[in-house]
Amino acid sequence: MAHDIDAPTKGAGTWGQAVAAVALVAALGAGLWTIEKASSSDSDPRPATCSGGEPEKAPKESGKAPxxxxxxQLCEALNRxxxxELLGTPGETAKTAGGSGxxxxxxxxxxxxTPSAEVEFGTYTVNLTATYDRHPVAGSASLLGASARQQTVLGRPAVFYSDRTISISFRLDGSDTDSGPGVPARALTVARDTKDSGGSFEVTLWRTDGVVPDDAVVLRVAENVLPTVPGWAANG
Known part of the structure; x- marks a missing residue:
């Protein structure tokens, strides 16, 4: 049986598509995604839930590091x-929900x-990523294409930009693996703190039918989800 999935190409803001694609395939192969699927055998399936996990330290940092x-944690914040309703599709139930270091x-x-989380519905898939680098968000619009738009969200520098998922097709036995362009996506990158001292959170949406998500929907999700991410208020 062949399976097709769409995955974000820039889970870490402005990082290249190739790096993100390699990271995604590695995560799939190593089983890093912790996904709970709603049972298709139930007449009234329950929404997917996130698996637990301990907060992670940045790579190569000591136990005393922040x-x-x-x-x-990102999944718990996202899978609310x-x-x-925030997506404008009330009544839909989350099919999958998971997080990855x-x-x-x-x-x-x-x-x-670059920890991340993703929740999939029938209409939308929502991805939330945190990036712990030293790159400010302000001024990044010039690097993200003609559709990029700089603005302020929740009192912090932010930028909207267009992206496209990668479509990956594979069989469960590992044969016939193929990839290509997926569906259009809209992403909103928001600085981790009001001083824009480096690092960001990014909310990315794409639709199963390939229609470009409305920025108002992306903004509504970001404005409600980001303040619930652990540590958000401390960085305000």
Whole structure:
């Protein structure tokens, strides 16, 4: 049986598509995504729930270093009871929900923590990623294409931009794996703190039918979800 999935190409803000794609495939292969699926055999399936997990430290940091938010914590913040209503699709039930630790490693040995979470509905899929780098959000619109738009969200520098998922097709036995362009997505990157001292949270939405998500929907999700992420208020 063949399976097709859509996955974000820039789970870490402005990082390249190739790096994100490799990280995603590695995560799938290693089983890092902790996903709870609603049973298809139930006449009234329950919404998917997030698996637990301990907060994670940034790569190569000591035990005394500040603790970063984990993929499990991001999932708990994202997979809220009213998420379908925020998306404008009340009545829909989350099909899958999961979180991953994740990091991006560069040729110079530097490693950036990029924990993320994702919740899938029938109409929308929502991805939430935290990036712990030193890059400010202000001014990044010029790097993200003509559709990028700088603004302020929740009192912090932010930027809207267009993206596209990667469509990955594979069989359960590992054969016939293929990938290609997926569906359009809209992403909103918001600085981790009001001083924009580096790092960001990113909310990305895409639709199953391939219609470009409305920025108002992305903004509504971000404004309700981000303040519930652990540590958000402390960085205000």
């Amino acid at each position: 603790r970063r938010v984990s993929g499990a 009871p009213d998420l379908a 994740g990091s991006v490693k560069f040729g110079n040995g530097k490693e950036i923590a």
